[in-house]
Amino acid sequence: FALNEQIDLTNCEREPIHLLGAIQPTGCLIATSDDWRIRRVSANIGAHLGREPDDLLGELLNDVLSHKAMHDIGGRLHLLRGPNAMERLFGVPLQDGGVPYDLAIHMVEDTIVIEAEPSDLEDGLEAGTTVRGMIARLHQAEGFEGLCREAVRQIRGLTGFHRVMLYRFDHDGAGEVIAESAASFLSSFLGLRFPASDIPKQARLLYERNWLRLIGDIKAEPVPLVPQLDSRGKPLDLSISVLRSVSPIHIEYLGNMGVHASMSISVIRKGKLWGLIACHHNEPLRLAFERRTAAELFGQIFSLLLESRERDAELARVAEANKVHNRLMASLGAMRPGTRSLTDFLDMLGEVLPCDGIGLWSAGGTALRGHTPSTEEFAGLVRFLNRTASGSIYSTYNLGEVHAPARDYADRAAGILAIPLSRGPRDYLVFFRREVSRSVTWAGDPNKPMAVGPNGVRLTPRKSFAAWRQTVEGQCQPWTDSDMQMAERVRITLLEVVLQLADMAERERR
Template sequence: MNGGVDLSNCDREPIHLVGSIQPSGFLIALSTDWIVKHASSNIGAWLGVEPDALLGLPLSEVMDEEALHAIRGRLQLSLINGSVERAFRVKLSASALPLDIAVHLSGQSIIIEAEPSEPDSELDVGSMVRAMIGRLQRTADFDACCREAARQLRSLTGFDRVMIYRFDRDGAGEVIAESAVRGMPSYLGLRYPASDIPKQARALYERNWLRCINDVDAPSAAILPPFGPEGEPLDLSMSVLRSVSPIHCEYLRNMGVAASMSVSILRRGKLWGLFACHNMVPRRLSLERRTAAELYGQMFSFLLEGVERDREEAYEAKAHLLHTRIMAVMADGASSMENLERLRGEVGHYIRSDGFAIVLGGQTLVDGSTPTPEELLGLVRMLNRAHASRVFATSEIAQVHQPGMDFAERAAGMLAIPVSRKPRDYIIFFRKESVRTVTWAGNPDKPVEAGPNGQRLTPRKSFEAWKETVLGQSEPWTEADLRIADSLRITLMEVVLRLADQAEEERRTARERQELLIAELNHRVRNILSLVRALLAQSRAGVTRVEEFAEIVGGRIQALARAHDQLTAENWKPSPLRPLIAAEVDAYLGHRAERVVLSGPEVLLSPPALSVMALIMHELVTNAAKYGAFADSGGRVKVRWSLDDQDALELCWEESGGPPVQAPTRQGFGTTIIERSVPHELKGEATVTYALAGLRARFTIPAIHVSLAPERPAVVEAAVTPCAAADIPLGGTVLLLEDNMIIAMSAEDMLLKLGADRVETVASVRQALVAIADDPPGMALLDVNLGTETSFPVAERLRELGIPFLFATGYGESAIFPEEFRDVLVLRKPYDSEQVRRGLQTVRGAVAGRRED
C-alpha cells in the first residue's frame, strides 16, 4: 500500500473465508456422504472428541440416530429453500445438553453449527413477531413506524441500543431511527461514509439476513484443517458463527461497543438498510431468539415494500393527472415551443425548480434562475453525449460539466428531459445552490492512523458529530422527481410532440397530401374496374343481342355510378339509404316514381353495403319493370325498413297490383345478385318469395354496416425490389404488426416456416410498443394501415433500436411515405412466402452491411 490509506482498503478483505468461528458454539463440515472434513478447534469442549480424532469419521459415530434424523430433515429444507435451516433444543446424545442447530450447504460441504439453547425457553416466535408487526401496522406514518420498529427489536433482544440505518444512493448511510437505554450517546441523524460497510459485507448482508457478534474481544476458534483436500478454504458466507474481521472488531471497540447484531432490511432483494444493535458489554442471544429477530426483520422488509407499493400507486395517480393536465394545456395550432412554455406551470406542481429552459429546434427559451443562453449551449452539448432516451439528473452540475462552477449560484443542479430524438431537444429544470450542513459520525475524510493490526487495518476512532458545509450542490432530486420526469418524457415524446409535429407538418405538405389522394383514387378505380369486368363477364349469360347486352350492362353500371356519386358526395363515409333507393326508382320511373312508397328511419350504410344495395335495388326495379308491378299501370311497390334489437337493418320489398308472378325457370345473374349479394358480401340474410300477387324480398344487413364506420386513412406502398443479399437464416423473434386476423395468421405461418424461432403477433401500435419494450425482436414486418392509425410510431422505435423492419400495404403503386421512411422496403399485398423471405433477407442484409462498415 504505497498511496494514501483510508477505510476503502477493507474492500479487498475476504471476510467469508476467515477460517474461524466465534467460540460460543462449534462447527462441523461434512462431505456429501456425511464424513467429517473440517471441525472447529473448540469441538472437544462440546463433544469430548478432539478435531484430529474426529476428521475422516462418519458423523453417525459422534451423534445418535435421532439427532442425525433431525439434521438430515433440516438439510433437506435448506436445499429446497436455499437458506440456513435451524432446529432448536436438539440432544446430540442421550446425556448431552440441548443445543440449537443450524445447517446449510456450502459448495460441496454440509455445514453444521451448534450452540447452547436458551434454558427453559418458551419463546413462541410466530406469535411474538405477528404481534410486533401488528403494532407497526397501526403506526401513523413511516417515521413513526421506524421508531416503533427499533423500540420493539430492542425489547426482543435486550441490546442497549437499536438503530435503523438506511443507505443512500451513494452508499453512505444515515441513522433514521433509534431506541437506546438512558445515558447512551445518540447517533440519530448522523451519517456514515460508504467505506464504513465495505462492498463484500453488503453483499453478505443481502444473502444472510442476520449477523451477530457476541464479544468483540473473544478469541476465535480456528477451522481445522484450514484448507480442504484440494487446497480450498471453507466458505463461511452463510455461517451463523463466522468470526469477525479484525477491522470490524477494531471499529466496534472505537465506538465502545462490546457486542453487536445486524438484521438486514431488504427491498426487492436489494439492501435498503440495517437494524444495527449495540451492547456495551458482551451479550449472547440464543439462536432461537436470533431467529425471531431475523423473522422480524423479514416482516419489516415486507412492510416497507407495501409502503413502497402505496407510494407507487400514488405516483401513478399523480403521473396520470399530470398527463391529463398536459393534454389540456396543449393548444390546437400552437407551435411546439409555445406548448412547451405552457408546461412549466403544470409541471411545477410536481417537480420543484428555480429555473426552466427549453431548447427546441435551435431555439432557446429560459425563465427563472438559469444559466445564460450561451452557458446553456455548452450544457446542451454535454447532454448530447448522454443517453438519448433517459432523463438526466444531477445535484452538482460542476461535477459532470466543469464550466458549471461559474453559474453554480444560479443553477447548481439540473434535471434534463429529452423531448426529441433528432436533433436533441430538451426541457431542463434547474435548482439553485443549496448551502447545507451534513452531520457525519466523525470526519469521513480524516486519514487513518497506525494501530494494532497495521496501518491499513485501522478505522477511525472518533464518532463524535462532525459537520460538513456543502457548497456547489442543489437540493437532491428525489426518486419521485425522476419518475415523474420520465413519465413527462414519455408523454411529450410519444403523444404531445408527435401530434404537434404532425399538425405543423400538415401545413407544409399540401402537395404530398394531394399525391396521397391520387393514390387513394387509384386504389378505388382499380376496385371499380375489377367490378366492371366481373359485371361484363356475368351479364353475357342468356343474352342473344348486342343491344340487350349493352342495356343490361349499362343499367348495372349506372346503378353503381349513382351509388359512387352518393359516396363521393359524402367523402366516402357512410351514406343514407333513402336517397339511394329514390335515385334508382327515379331513373326507371321518372314522373311515375310515386308508385313506390318508401318508409323507414333515416339510416346510413357503409360504402360496401351501399354499393351492394345499389345493385340489388337496380335488379329489383328492372325485374319489376319487365315482369312485375311496374309492367302494369296499376302496380305498386312498398319498400319498408327498420332496425331490429341488434341494430341490424331489415329491409322489405313488396310488389302488388302487377301481373301474376311466376318463379324463374333459370338462375340468372340478376337473380343471383338479389339472393346472394347480401349473404356473401355483407354476411347478412336475403329471402326472395315469388308470390302470385307480387314479388316479396327481405334483406337483413348486419349492424356493422349500419353504424358509422371509421374512415380508412390513406397509406403508402412501394414494390419489392429483388434481394441481392445472400441467404441469411431468419431465426430469432419476428414482430408481426397486422390488424387483420386472417392475414396475421397466414403471415405468422410463413414466418415460422421461414425459420423464425417465435412470431410475436400484435394488432395495434400500443401492443407493438409494449412487445418491443418487453422483448426486442430481431426483425419486424409492419402493416402500414391499422384502421384508425398507422405503424409509423413503431417503425420509429425500431429504427432507434437498430432493429431491421419492412412495411406491407395493399394500396397503390406510388403512395407517399414520411420522408424518414422513403428508403424502407415495402411488400405489396397480397404477398407470398417468397416475397416475405426476400424482403426480410434484404433488410437484414442491409443492416448487417452497415454494421460491418
C-alpha cells in the same frame, strides 16, 4: 486472492470474509463429509463434546453424537435445497444426558456443516406468538415512515439492543440512517450518511444470501477451525454460517465507535439488498439462536411489507404532483389577456418536482426562485444546454462534472433538470437541486472521546461521514424515474401553453 494478503483500508473489497476460517466462541462447529465422517471441527470442540479435535477428526459423527441427535439432524438434510438453505433445530442434547443445543445445519457442496450453541433455557421466548404480535404492530403503522419507525422499535424490543437503525442504501451504495430507536443516553445517528466503502461489496453480496449476523462481543477471541485447509487445500466457505467470525477491519470500526456488540438483518427488495436493520450495544450481548431466528423472520416480513408501502408512498407522491399539475393546467387555461409569460406560474411549477430552486429562461422573461445560479450564471448554463440538450429533457445530478463553471455554484445548484420549451431559440424551464451534503449535518456528539485502533481514525463514524461527504461533493440527490415522468408531462403541458401565449400576444398586437 492470496489468503495471506495484508488487508487494510485500501483493499477491503478483496478481503475474503467468508473464508476467514474461524467462528465466534459462543458455539462450536463440526463439518463432515456426506457419509458423516468428521473432516473439520472448531478448536473449542472439546469444551462441548469432551473430545479434542485430534481425537475427533476422521471419526464417524454417529460414534460421537447421541442416536437421537443424529436422527434429528439426519431428518433435516433432505430439506436443504439450494445454495443458501439452512435448517434449524432447537433444544437438542448432542450427547445422551448432555445439555440441549440449538443447531444450524447447512451444506457446502458435499460437506455437511453443523453449528451448535448451548440453548438459552432462561430465554423463554414464544417465537411464534412474539413475531405475530410484532407483525400486527407493523401493519398498524401508518405510511412508509411509520412502518420503518415501528420496525426498529420492534427489533429493539425483541433484542434489547441499545440502538437499532434502519440503514437504507442509495443508488451508489452509500447509506442513510432513515429510522432509529435508541436508548436515551445515546446521541442520535438519525439522518446520517455513510459511504459505500463502510460495507464493502463482497459483504453486501454475502448479506443477500445470509439474512442475519450477530457479533456478540467484539473482544471475544475467534475460534479457528481445525484443520484450516482440507485435503484439497481449501478453507471452509462460511457464507451460510451463523457463527462466522467477522472481518477484523469491521471489528476495529465497531470498537472505534464504542460499540461492543453488533447485529444486522438484511432488508431485501426484489432479491437485492435494499438496506440493513443495524443494531448496536455498548456491552457484550448474547442472543439465543431462537431469538435471532425470530428477528430474521421479522426482517423477511418487513422486507415484503416495505415493498408495497414504498410503492404506496410513490403513488401518493405522484398523485400529489398530479394535483399540482392539474391546478397549473386550470390556471393556465384561465389565463387572462395581459399575462405575458410563464414567470407568474413559477412558484406553482416549483411544487411539481422536489427541488430547491427553479428558473425560467425565455424570450418572454427570465426569472429565478429559491436556490439557483445568478442570472449571469444562468445565461452560461443556457448556452451549455443549447449545445447539449438537443430538444429533449436534460438532467444531471452532477452539473459541475459536465459544465465546469457550475462548480462555483454547487452550493446553490449542483444538479439540474431542464425542460426545453421551444424548438427554435431555446427557452427552458430548469429545476435546481442543491448539493446533497448541504442538507445533512453530523448528529453525533463531537466532544465524545473515542479510542482509535491500528487503522486510524478513518474507521470511525465521524470520519466515515466525512468520507461520504467527499464522495458526494458537488452532487445533488439524483432525479428519479417518476421525476423524469412528471417532467415529461410538464413539458407537454407547457408546449401547449407557450403556443397559446404566443397566440394571445399575436392577437393583442392586432
